Amino acid sequence: MTDYQKIIDTQLFLLDMDGTLYLGDEVFPTAVDFIHSIAETGRKYIYLTNNSSRAGVDYITRLRKLGFPCEAENVFTSGMATGEFLNQQYPGAKVYLAGTKAFYRELKSYGIDLVNDENGHTDAFDVDVVVQGFDTELVYEKLDKAVHFLRRGAKFIAANPDWVCPMAAGEVLPDCGSICALLTASTGVEPEYIGKPNRNMIDVVSKMTGIPNENICAVGDRLYTDIAVAKNAGSVSICVLSGESSEADIEASDVKPDYVLQDVGEIAKILRAAQK
Ligand SMILES: [Mg+2]
Structure with missing residues (x-):
């Protein structure tokens, strides 16, 4: 036995x-x-x-619809883990986020000092940390800014290491790990990953x-x-x-x-x- x-x-x-x-x-x-x-x-x-592209609340809705008991405290995404991690390891840090609007609002709710708006715009010249997520709303400006900050010595934190996100019928979406590979190619800086x-x-x-x-x-x-x-x-x-x-x-x-x-x-x- x-x-x-x-x-x-x-x-x-x-x-x-x-x-x-x-x-x-x-x-x-x-x-x-x-x-x-x-x-x-x-x-x-x-x-x-x-998945760092969606907010915790999206999962609460989905799980309840499927019949699972679920309160706010029962859901944890790599995006939320990144918020916790920043508060635990880099309290008060100035952060540039390249991620979805949902991830943006999630980090705001953890009190993270984000230098950009939810579209990735910023006038900041220096930051302490660049955070990359599974950004299904990626635009060139975010890559440009992230590269700028990383080349100036910002820490590189990434929400999840997945290369692709599996979809129906064998399709995939490029995920956070693939976006990070691009940033590493441009800067030589490797991210510290948070997710599984x-x-x-x-x-x-x-x-x-x-x-x-x-x-x-x-x-x-x-x-x-x-x-x-x-x-x-x-x-x-x-x-x-x-x-x-x-x-x-x-x-x-x-x-x-x-x-x-x-x-x-x-x-x-x-x-x-x-x-x-
Ligand atoms: Mg599974």
């Missing part, structure tokens, strides 16, 4: 969404009940996404909630992001087989999850069994 102690010791679950709780608009049969089992057994959960698989994402949540990394468990279907972030941060990880990874993929990978389960319904069973 497998020893599920690390799952039982978990105080906070960090949940990947697509491939873990649903696929597109199709919610997995045990997924909503799994969320209830977390709350019912006195634990917390946060829906976690690397970088441990910053969990460290920030741990500081925010006061829950130690080892009592945080990441649940997801993707080894090189969902599972790797937990490994990098010293947290617990569960790979579910309901999405992208198969048992053969896990066998072949260097990134080994602590647990491999069929789907999130199995976690609900483990949590409830431990209650008895």
